[in-house]
Amino acid sequence: MKIEIIAIGDELTSGRIINTTSSFAARRLFEAGFDIYAIHTIGDTPRLIGEAVRRALTHVDAVIVTGGLGATDDDLTTEAISNALGRPTAVNEEMLAAIRHHLRERSEQGAAGLPIRQTGADHLEKLARLPRGAEALNPWGKMSGYRLVHNGKPIYFLPGIPSQMRRLLIDYVLPGLATWSDGQTSMIRQRLFRIFGLPEIEVNRRIAALALPKTARLGYYPVFPDVHLNLVVRSMDGVEGLPATKQAGDAAFTGAVAMIEETLGEAIYGHNQETLSAVVGRRLLGKKLTLATAESCTGGMIGEWLTSTPGSSAWYLGGVISYANQVKEGALAVSKEMLASHGAVSAEVAEAMAAGVRRLCRADLAISVTGIAGPDGGSDEKPVGTVYIGLADEQGTHAERFLFDGGRRQIREISAQTALNIVRKRLAAP
């Protein structure tokens, strides 16, 4: 079953907003076994919206349209579709009642401390107007979205606001399409290998040397600072070049996974959506150890990554952002003499920071980062990109020097990822 995603919004075609909602929809649909024919992004221009939906209906089996369903004046999707498909709009009374109810409720609660005022009746009605034949996905919910079947093909209209689109996609679109497709989808097996510390071309060289099953499809993606390798094996009866049975597809997939794991080894830190922070957290939890961080040039990035994982309080204690030297001295007990003689960016200071934060937080393990992220602050001896990473545990402390390429953001991100990878490797040791 082929699907086209049409994303609508001047904010997208003018590049002010990055189109994350289409990526989310594509990923979920792909994982559910659908083919994404295209993601087509256009502005809030009624003629283009109408043309895009009509054209998509000629070459795909289902269409998902996101954006332009809101109450503000620049939301034009419903009107455009009504004209393009010759379906006049009418107010859905159930939706209108629900919108009135939710607005009343919200203004009483004052959600998130932000005052919500009643708005004009025209705005409310606009949210509840649907093209003829459309069914509201969730008329009593707080999000508007609807499905229209045109020329026998389903078209889903979803809001462009990411959280609302995600919820409706998962709750209504995926189950709806699964029933619609009636068992016609192919069987897809997919695994993403997350790799750190090997360049893309080296990953490619090693993988190309393997005798992988011919039906394995591979993609290489440099996702700074990682490289991601994606493996897909489909099976479908009656399609040339694909295994016909579930068993043959499973065998091809399992074989390919084993060969990839073997050749890339420890450079693979995780799979699919697994972040390096989550892997580190799992290993800490398994060994009942706690971690603390002392960050200079990364400014809190490692802490933020670690605490984005729910449940991280079981293994991450916190730490110090010792951006200024007076904080390295006052909070981490790095001596003024050491800072003067070796400089804040040095192996000695990295070690002292790690030892200091380990003591301060009473942690089992501590990691520290101090470096020059640029654009200023570099010298001949210590150019921009020079970073020291320190590790302290019950056996002592040590630090490593790195020289990273890139701009300020890249240097900070690869520093944070390298620090976490050092912790990961330390926790792999017996």
Next chain:
Amino acid sequence: MKIEIIAIGDELTSGRIINTTSSFAARRLFEAGFDIYAIHTIGDTPRLIGEAVRRALTHVDAVIVTGGLGATDDDLTTEAISNALGRPTAVNEEMLAAIRHHLRERSEQGAAGLPIRQTGADHLEKLARLPRGAEALNPWGKMSGYRLVHNGKPIYFLPGIPSQMRRLLIDYVLPGLATWSDGQTSMIRQRLFRIFGLPEIEVNRRIAALALPKTARLGYYPVFPDVHLNLVVRSMDGVEGLPATKQAGDAAFTGAVAMIEETLGEAIYGHNQETLSAVVGRRLLGKKLTLATAESCTGGMIGEWLTSTPGSSAWYLGGVISYANQVKEGALAVSKEMLASHGAVSAEVAEAMAAGVRRLCRADLAISVTGIAGPDGGSDEKPVGTVYIGLADEQGTHAERFLFDGGRRQIREISAQTALNIVRKRLAAP
């Protein structure tokens, strides 16, 4: 001049990678006065690539194709274009020599500490093969990209790797298209208003009540946790509904900006690409004050945001990520009794955290955040989303309670943004 952007890659249509490069290209092109007709995203399938480029040539004046130019086996753009446009490929000897040179150089330096090995000659040649008639954008550079003029229209082919695409777009595509268009582009004036603390519908209500010039085009964008309002005024001689002269366009734009600033007031924290962190930094620098942070549920996010601004060391000292209570006690001198009687998520602890980190870092101002980001840890009295934000300065300390909506990520982000906004407002006071 109408432009279509075609982004190629299975990683995009399957949603594994978010298409940031197209957004970047669209923004730069839009700001330079071009119309973005569509952003079309398709997989690494030669037939779709060929069709997309041929179709784009029928309705736009220039095409930008990104992705699929790399050396790995899944990069198929050049081959697809060669077939679709009937232009056989040939090796560009200058590019081949350059690629060999850079690889040799890189393997000697061992960039970023990652070992780069020589790869097969076929990989090298693939990077240097171009369709007939193509001109390499930068044959001696480290990035491959080329331009092809077909049926009198320019098509630019750029790598999908964001940093490379950005560089080539700025250095070659924008200047090339500016010359090509020969003064046909309209004049665009654009301003983005960044708003925090007012819901989108309230922003819309206030703006709709203004008598803005008819040629002002407005867009409302909820970019969590902000609302962005975009104003565009174009002028172009001979186009109905647009001011004909530069002067008339400028006057309409200036008038609209003044009315928007007036009605939204302090809720506008910045313009265009300006982040709240950068605004806070500028105000601190202007008043020669320093800031420190104590973060619990945000886990370092505020520090990371502040230090993402180059030069932040002039006004941000650092702080403590006091995720565990033992760190609140050990590093910030929050008393065990206070934690036991009021709980870690309380006004008392928020105040003690702010005062503690201000003292520890010897800062002029300190901000603290302690809350329940979820999904676990909520209670009837303090549900998930309960957050206390403390502020300490030479006049004393105080804390505010908030109840935020959303999931863990949303609660953390709105907490961090609210904390920075409190600092911004404090710095606006005389």
